[in-house]
Amino acid sequence: MNSSSNRALIDQWIEQPAPLLPILHAFHDRDGYLSEEVLREVAKALRIPLADLYGTVTFYHHFSTDPARPQTAPRVCTGPICRLHGSHDLLDELADQGATSMVCAGRCDEPTPVLSGHNVFIGRHADALEIAPSLLPPVNPGGVEECVFSAIREPGRSALDGYRRTGGYEGLGQAVTGMTPADVIETVRESGLAGRGGAGFPTAVKWTAVANAEGEPKTIVCNADEGEPGCFKDRAILDHDPHAVIEGIVIAAYAMGASRGFIYLRYEYPHTYSVLEQAIAEAYQAGYLGDDILGSGFQFDLYLRRGAGAYICGEETSLLNSLEGKHPFPRNRPPYPVTHGFENLPTAVNNVETLAAASHILRKGAAWYQGLGLDDRAGTKVISLSGDIQRPGNYEVPFGLPLKTLLYDWAGGPLPGRSIQAVTMAGLSGGFLAGGDLDVTLDEPGIRAKGSFLGAGGIMVFDDSRDMVDVAHNAMEFFAHESCGKCFPCRIGTQRLSERLNGGGPGDLDDWLAEVRDIGYTMKELSACGLGMAAPAITDSLIRYFPERVAGRLKD
Numbered sequence: 001m002n003s004s005s006n007r008a009l010i011d012q013w014i015e016q017p018a019p020l021l022p023i024l025h026a027f028h029d030r031d032g033y034l035s036e037e038v039l040r041e042v043a044k045a046l047r048i049p050l051a052d053l054y055g056t057v058t059f060y061h062h063f064s065t066d067p068a069r070p071q072t073a074p075r076v077c078t079g080p081i082c083r084l085h086g087s088h089d090l091l092d093e094l095a096d097q098g099a100t101s102m103v104c105a106g107r108c109d110e111p112t113p114v115l116s117g118h119n120v121f122i123g124r125h126a127d128a129l130e131i132a133p134s135l136l137p138p139v140n141p142g143g144v145e146e147c148v149f150s151a152i153r154e155p156g157r158s159a160l161d162g163y164r165r166t167g168g169y170e171g172l173g174q175a176v177t178g179m180t181p182a183d184v185i186e187t188v189r190e191s192g193l194a195g196r197g198g199a200g201f202p203t204a205v206k207w208t209a210v211a212n213a214e215g216e217p218k219t220i221v222c223n224a225d226e227g228e229p230g231c232f233k234d235r236a237i238l239d240h241d242p243h244a245v246i247e248g249i250v251i252a253a254y255a256m257g258a259s260r261g262f263i264y265l266r267y268e269y270p271h272t273y274s275v276l277e278q279a280i281a282e283a284y285q286a287g288y289l290g291d292d293i294l295g296s297g298f299q300f301d302l303y304l305r306r307g308a309g310a311y312i313c314g315e316e317t318s319l320l321n322s323l324e325g326k327h328p329f330p331r332n333r334p335p336y337p338v339t340h341g342f343e344n345l346p347t348a349v350n351n352v353e354t355l356a357a358a359s360h361i362l363r364k365g366a367a368w369y370q371g372l373g374l375d376d377r378a379g380t381k382v383i384s385l386s387g388d389i390q391r392p393g394n395y396e397v398p399f400g401l402p403l404k405t406l407l408y409d410w411a412g413g414p415l416p417g418r419s420i421q422a423v424t425m426a427g428l429s430g431g432f433l434a435g436g437d438l439d440v441t442l443d444e445p446g447i448r449a450k451g452s453f454l455g456a457g458g459i460m461v462f463d464d465s466r467d468m469v470d471v472a473h474n475a476m477e478f479f480a481h482e483s484c485g486k487c488f489p490c491r492i493g494t495q496r497l498s499e500r501l502n503g504g505g506p507g508d509l510d511d512w513l514a515e516v517r518d519i520g521y522t523m524k525e526l527s528a529c530g531l532g533m534a535a536p537a538i539t540d541s542l543i544r545y546f547p548e549r550v551a552g553r554l555k556d
């Protein structure tokens with residue numbers, strides 16, 4: 001392609017907010033890879049040093065700079081669940097097409113996904129791969145009242161008409177025409193809603209901080225990066241109920257006085273990208289986005305941006321750097337995004353599920369949401385359940401539901417002839433729970449009392465046929481692969497722990513344990529972000545629950 005056509009492509013995006021990722025995707029889609037010529041032109045147009053741009057582009061897993069390995073070359077998920085289902089064999093079967101592996105692609109409920117260009121194929125063998133729509137969440141087996149899934153199974157819900165038929169955009173209407181921004185925040189505060197992306201930070205506190213912060217324009221970012229292995233709830237919400245998320249974003253924007261917003265969607269969800277493009281266009285046309293929303297005078301614009309494959313981009317400050325076209329390292333904090341976020345201006349980053357819940361809360365009220373939890377716990381949580389379990393899928397549980405009720409009564413228990421050996425919590429970030437600690441209720445205080453956390457709600461099940469040292473090793477390899485490398489405790493620690501889980505380190509058990517604990521302690525105390533702080537949960541819990549397996553492996 002000649003330089004003028006390259007320039008024309010750049011010009012389509014350069015005046016828009018957060019232009020780097022869409023420009024790179026446009027070239028990647030056009031050429032199948034990012035050539036040196038293209039990178040030079042992009043660097044010049046966006047005034048980014050070429051070396052920085054090259055470093056950023058090659059940091060992302062899915063951007064190709066090699067024409068021999070184009071965007072369409074298959075990428076096979078070798079995440080923790082897909083590998084249980086033989087994804088390495090599939091990788092071998094596709095080797096002649098230049099297939100490479102990718103970390104968890106968020107289809108743990110229907111392994112194994114293979115990404116090629118803008119398609120995700122599903123199947124266990126190369127000759128049986130097909131494009132399959134996202135699964136709807138199973139009808140709630142406990143018969144309990146749901147929030148974010150309450151209407152998701154209604155026919156046509158993903159289109160605007162279907163959404164409005166089931167009460168969609170009523171909450172936004174009430175907010176912008178009948179409530180002050182402070183009233184909206186008060187409703188969310190009374191509901192007890194806390195972040196569903198991992199940290200569980202109270203949503204109303206975050207929104208208040210942005211509302212009170214100095215600086216314009218303010219921004220809301222919907223974090224749809226969903227890179228945590230074993231988590232696939234945000235995909236289900238976005239694929240089947242995209243307007244609930246858009247409505248939640250606009251409600252949040254109104255509450256905080258934000259005039260612009262982004263949905264940052266992970267690369268591995270190309271179908272979801274099309275769903276969102278369509279839903280955003282519908283919302284603009286119907287007056288839920290843009291100038292003078294529902295005649296209220298409130299203005300808000302929403303942009304869709306696609307990541308390029310990097311788990312760390314789910315961490316909110318990495319995400320902001322990624323949006324800004326910078327190298328997606330986490331930022332040092334403080335200052336926090338609520339005062340110094342996108343372009344150094346006040347920004348709220350919220351998870352998909354948090355925002356979808358907000359739209360239901362505004363329509364049905366704070367007391368209704370509060371009452372969905374068991375005993376004194378407020379609300380619900382979507383759990384992505386996968387692995388060695390009869391009925392994997394997304395389940396919306398009331399906070400306080402016993403884990404065993406979910407595993408055995410709702411999801412059918414282990415596969416025939418097997419027993420549950422361990423589960424992970426928070427995807428991989430919460431490490432393992434096993435033995436008597438499986439008697440726990442699904443809520444943060446209950447799970448934290450066991451030394452873990454619920455986080456984004458990914459639970460992967462491993463039965464008694466699995467070697468937990470191998471499972472732990474694979475988990476640590478994931479963290480080592482995805483460590484951004486900015487700080488040494490995590491960059492080096494994840495590698496050293498991975499080696500030690502694979503036969504490295506001292507041969508004497510006590511020395512091995514002391515060393516592994518020491519590395520983990522250093523990582524927890526000194527890592528700059530949640531990735532490095534969380535990774536040692538894998539080794540800590542392995543040693544806690546399976547000391548004889550660790551000793552046996554060392555002996556071998």
Ligand SMILES: Cc1cc2nc3c(=O)[nH]c(=O)nc-3n(C[C@H](O)[C@H](O)[C@H](O)COP(=O)(O)O)c2cc1C
Nearest residue numbers: 195196197223225226227314315316350351354530
């Ligand atoms: C390594 C790492 C990865 C993360 N990935 C995600 C993610 O994919 N989606 C998400 O919503 N939050 C993710 N988070 C948490 C975000 O930093 C942030 O807390 C969250 O998006 C805030 O939204 P919430 O308050 O609605 O939960 C991640 C955090 C870390 C440390």
Ligand code: SF4
Nearest residue numbers: 485486487490529532
């Ligand atoms: S803890 Fe790991 S992922 Fe986080 S900044 Fe440090 S090196 Fe990067």
